[in-house]
Amino acid sequence: MDWATDFDVLDPRYVGDPFPIWDELRRSCPVAHSSRRGSNWLPTRYEDVTAIAHDVAHFSSMEVAVIPFEGEEPEEPVLPYGLPPISSDPPLHTWTRRLLLPWFSHKKVATYEPLTRQLCRRLVAGLAPAGRADAAADYAQQIPVRVIAHILGVPAELSDTFTGWVRDVLEFADEPERRFAGMQALIRYFLSELERRKGEPGEDLLSVLLQTEVGGEPLDHALVLGTAALVLIAGVDTTWSAIGSSLWHLATHEGDRKRLLAEQELWPLAIEELLRAYSPVTMARIVQGDVTFAGCPMKAGDRVLMNFPAANRDPAVFEEADKVLLDREHNRHIAFGSGIHRCAGSNLARMELRVALEEWLAAVPDFSLEEGAEVTWAGGQVRGPRSLPVVFG
């Protein structure tokens, strides 16, 4: 395959090990193009990715999906506003983002830490007796959705059902019926909850948005629904992928595992380094009007895949970019994006990653990949291990 002119982000080679492909493109290309699934551009240098992220006039967030939706658009879309603020440009972006940010401030996130820790501790305690586990499916994928469910006010007794729906949607894209059923269940649930909470508001995000007025008018329900859907979609497989990839790293790098256990002061730098090296998320932008960027003739409507993960491996910005250095001191990584769409949940994601690793290592200080078992990866928009069989001790 010619990655420079015909790349495919769903190719198993790209999903499994994209790093050498990015290195080669960065040296020889550095903005790749592909005509699969429409006209797509793929920058690989830090300088290019950040420049595009900051040029919101030419590169719109109206569609952020890396893989375009190919089914038929319904006549009356369920989410007419999309998923604000992620799928919007200013001015809608500006005020909808301000509604959301306080829910993910560092102070607010600190209040979610005890329940996250309790959850992680319970999960890993359940795995310990078996002496082995799928660290992705049985652990990483169980954590973020339950924290988000709490923020959205989903009752604890519904948490397992809710987690099942979300995993069906996010993790089983290759089983369309399962995915569709999960999505229908989630939409039905949220529509009924919106009605219920109008009458009996709680202190959760959904209730508060329903009571919020902007310019003297209550928020449109479709906008509240879109924002709730965003929190759910953006806050779940992204974070579980970061947790899963970090556990993969620790399963395969004994020295780093021992350092984390021995050097408490290393943790803040180490978390940022794991985020840099295994950045899970790629987002898309839509080109507005024809524009030439880095010599590339981009046309209106083309998709640019914001390759934050490749930017974070750019040797022009990071020394020994392909190595994980847990004590890396200079680390301007953009795992959470760059510019006005900086991930609104970055404080939450960091806390969940740290707590998930702390609790795992406290219970399972020594673990490695299970011999003969296969590690599989999900990729495209969000890269992380889908299955990570490990043995303890």
Add this chain to the structure above:
Amino acid sequence: MRIRIDPDRCQGHARCFAISPELFEVDEYGYSSLRVEGDVPPQLEEKARLAVANCPEFAIEELA
């Protein structure tokens, strides 16, 4: 040593706050501001340099 934050560049990554809550504070939207006026206390200079070197938006600069 003196530093400044460019409020037009800051996007609320909160990396500076994580490195030094003594030097920086963040509001509920994540935007950062300086807690010190004038010179950075000598014992915090190393942290100030780290904050400059880790801001993904190049929003913190050391003033000559």
